[in-house]
Amino acid sequence: MEIAIAVLVGLGGFFVGxxxxxxxxxxxxxxxxxxxxxxxxxxxxxAREQERRLLLGAKEEALKVRSTAQTEVKxxxxxxxxxxxxxxxxxxxxxxxxxNLNRRAxxxxxxxxxxxxxxxxxxxxxxxxxxxxxKSDERLEQVANLSMSDATTELMARAEQEIEHDLxxxxxxxxxxxxxxxxxxxxNIIAQATQRLASDxxxxxxxxxxxxxxxxxxxxxxxxxxxxxxxxxxxxxxxxIIDDTPEAVTLSCFxxxxxxxxxxxxxxxxxxxxxxxxRIEETVSRIQxxxxxxxxxxxxxxxxxxxxxxxxxELAALLGRLKYRFSYGENVxxxxxxxxxxxxxxxxxxxADVRVAKLGGLLHDIGKAxxxxxxxxxxxxxxxxxxxxxxxxxxxxxxxxxxxxxxxSPESFIVAAADxxxxxxxxxxxxxxxHYVKRLEALExxxxxxxxxxxxxxxxxxxxxxxxxxxxxVDDVKAQKMARDVVKKIEETLAYPGQIxxxxxxxxxxxxxxx
Numbered sequence: 210m211e212i213a214i215a216v217l218v219g220l221g222g223f224f225v226g227x228x229x230x231x232x233x234x235x236x237x238x239x240x241x242x243x244x245x246x247x248x249x250x251x252x253x254x255x256a257r258e259q260e261r262r263l264l265l266g267a268k269e270e271a272l273k274v275r276s277t278a279q280t281e282v283k284x285x286x287x288x289x290x291x292x293x294x295x296x297x298x299x300x301x302x303x304x305x306x307x308x309n310l311n312r313r314a315x316x317x318x319x320x321x322x323x324x325x326x327x328x329x330x331x332x333x334x335x336x337x338x339x340x341x342x343x344k345s346d347e348r349l350e351q352v353a354n355l356s357m358s359d360a361t362t363e364l365m366a367r368a369e370q371e372i373e374h375d376l377x378x379x380x381x382x383x384x385x386x387x388x389x390x391x392x393x394x395x396x397n398i399i400a401q402a403t404q405r406l407a408s409d410x411x412x413x414x415x416x417x418x419x420x421x422x423x424x425x426x427x428x429x430x431x432x433x434x435x436x437x438x439x440x441x442x443x444x445x446x447x448x449x450i451i452d453d454t455p456e457a458v459t460l461s462c463f464x465x466x467x468x469x470x471x472x473x474x475x476x477x478x479x480x481x482x483x484x485x486x487x488r489i490e491e492t493v494s495r496i497q498x499x500x501x502x503x504x505x506x507x508x509x510x511x512x513x514x515x516x517x518x519x520x521x522x523e524l525a526a527l528l529g530r531l532k533y534r535f536s537y538g539e540n541v542x543x544x545x546x547x548x549x550x551x552x553x554x555x556x557x558x559x560x561a562d563v564r565v566a567k568l569g570g571l572l573h574d575i576g577k578a579x580x581x582x583x584x585x586x587x588x589x590x591x592x593x594x595x596x597x598x599x600x601x602x603x604x605x606x607x608x609x610x611x612x613x614x615x616x617x618s619p620e621s622f623i624v625a626a627a628d629x630x631x632x633x634x635x636x637x638x639x640x641x642x643x644h645y646v647k648r649l650e651a652l653e654x655x656x657x658x659x660x661x662x663x664x665x666x667x668x669x670x671x672x673x674x675x676x677x678x679x680x681x682x683v684d685d686v687k688a689q690k691m692a693r694d695v696v697k698k699i700e701e702t703l704a705y706p707g708q709i710x711x712x713x714x715x716x717x718x719x720x721x722x723x724x
Contacts, residue, residue, distance in 0.1 A: 250409075288671050297627035359532055377686045417460040417468050419475050427451050429484050430458065430475075440486035444472035444493040465533040470496050509543065515549050517568045524598050527578040545574050551627035552620075561619045562603070569607030569624040572600070576608075588612050614700075629708065652709070655698050659691055673710040674699075680717040690714045 265445050421427065431438045431451060440451050447462035449471075460475070462468040474496045481492075503520075508529030512520045521527070531542035552570035556563045576591030594611035607621040616622040649667040652674050654667035661682040666675045676695065678688060692713045699709060 230256055237648070246315055292481065324511075331722070347620075373690075374686055377690045381689045417472050418457050419460060419472055419479075420457055421479055422456070424456060425456065426479060430478075432484070436486060437489065440489045441471070441475070441493075444490050445474060447471040449475075453459065465535060466500070470500055473500070504532065507532050507542075511571075512544060515546055515571055517549070517555070517571055519563070519568060519600055519604070520572070521598050524572065524594070524600075525577065527575055527594070528571070530578040531574065536574075537575065538630070541574050541577055545571050547574060547631045548624065548627045551630055552623050555623050555627060556620065559619070561623060565603045565607065565618075565620040566623045566627075569604045569611075569620055570627050572604065573608050573611045573624050573628060586612075589662065648703070651703055655702065656695055656711075659694065659696070661687070661691070671709065673712060675712045675714060678713060678715050680715050683713075683715055685715065688715045 224667065269298070282301060413479065421430075427439070430449070432440075438451070441447075441449050443638045445462075446464065446467045447460050450459040450461055453460070458475070460468050460471050462471070463602070470493060474493045477492050477496065481488075505526045506529070508525035508527065509522075511528050512525050528542065528545070531545060532540070534541040536544070549567045549570035553563050555561075555569040556566035572591060574591065574593055574597060575588060576587035576589070579590055579594070586610060588609055592605050595605040595608055603618055603620055606617050607624040610616050610621040611625045611628050613625070616625065648671050652667040652671060653665045655660060656667075656674050656676045659676075661678050663679050664674055664677040667673070674695070676691070683691065692711050695713070696709075699711070
């Protein structure tokens with residue numbers, strides 16, 4: 210019974226707890242619902258407020274856009290109106306110009322018509338004048354007894370004589386004034402340059418004499434049936450002359466390098482005593498190699514002695530070869546060194562480029578080292594060699610132009626002048642008697658080829674030509690002109706070293722006898 214009561218009591222408590230929990234949860238849920246409802250209402254109100262604000266902002270933005278669009282439309286309409294106004298103005302201007310052009314065209318037509326009438330009148334007047342001129346010419350021809358062509362020819366001849374006379378007088382005055390201003394300065398500069406340089410004069414011939422210890426050596430040089438002398442001549446390219454000259458043999462060759470090789474080789478063979486074809490070829494080959502080394506060293510030493518830059522090994526070797534080259538009996542290497550020093554001194558005196566002048570003077574005859582190997586003038590060959598070896602263009606121009614009458618730079622003219630000065634020194638060059646006589650005869654023949662010449666003499670070894678003219682045929686002005694013409698003809702027709710002075714002498718003599 211107690212157990213049942215306890216069970217009932219427990220069941221009652223359980224139901225009471227269940228019902229209380231239910232009511233408690235309902236109460237809490239209701240409260241939460243109310244709170245959620247309140248929160249939702251707040252959120253809804255905020256959303257509505259946000260919506261109102263967005264709508265207001267959108268309306269304001271739309272108003273602004275609309276206002277801006279209206280303003281732009283107004284501006285565009287105003288611009289369109291202004292453009293319409295300008296177009297209208299332009300159309301008026303075009304119409305006005307068109308009307309002006311029409312009026313001008315009418316005026317031009319009237320002027321053209323008027324000009325045509327005036328031209329016709331001018332043609333009539335011209336025809337009348339031409340008729341009057343012909344009548345006047347006929348009257349003049351009747352009075353002067355000369356036709357119009359003859360009178361024109363005579364007038365032209367007189368005018369030509371007068372102009373030629375005036376030009377000759379003007380040229381003489383200008384030449385005398387230029388000589389007075391420049392001659393003294395040029396003489397001082399050249400004199401200073403030549404006085405500061407002292408060098409030897411070296412001449413050579415095509416024959417070289419080699420001494421031998423005894424005349425018995427001549428037979429050994431000839432060899433059995435001439436085999437040794439043939440081997441020597443074939444290996445060296447020179448002619449070995451063995452004659453009655455005691456204790457000496459002669460080498461003959463135009464190439465000085467070959468002659469030098471033969472001289473040294475012959476000396477070695479004579480000293481050694483073993484003379485046969487194989488020994489000859491071996492000795493000549495060794496001497497050629499030794500001479501090539503000597504040529505190279507000579508060129509390098511020359512470059513150092515002169516003190517120039519821009520000369521590579523190839524050009525230095527060619528300079529060394531010039532030691533064995535001769536021109537008119539003058540050693541070309543010594544001549545080149547001399548020209549380099551003279552050109553440097555002249556350039557220093559007048560303010561030109563000393564380095565260009567010195568290098569141009571040293572290399573101006575470099576083409577002579579290859580003249581027999583390459584065709585063409587030695588000046589062109591030397592300039593091409595310099596260009597090939599990257600020498601400065603101004604130096605190449607000086608080499609190319611040292612025999613020309615026109616020069617592209619002061620340094621080119623200086624090198625040409627230094628070359629002439631070096632070649633004109635007394636004893637520097639030697640010429641054969643036959644060539645010397647022919648040159649003098651050619652000079653005198655040029656002088657006698659002009660009208661009015663009475664006598665002509667080439668003096669001072671061909672450095673001066675004196676021409677005696679007939680005083681009744683040649684006046685002072687014509688004498689001056691004749692001197693220039695003779696100089697021009699000599700320059701065009703003759704080849705000569707240095708310079709030639711032409712002197713025209715006009716002398717009037719009155720002779721009478723007292724009896």
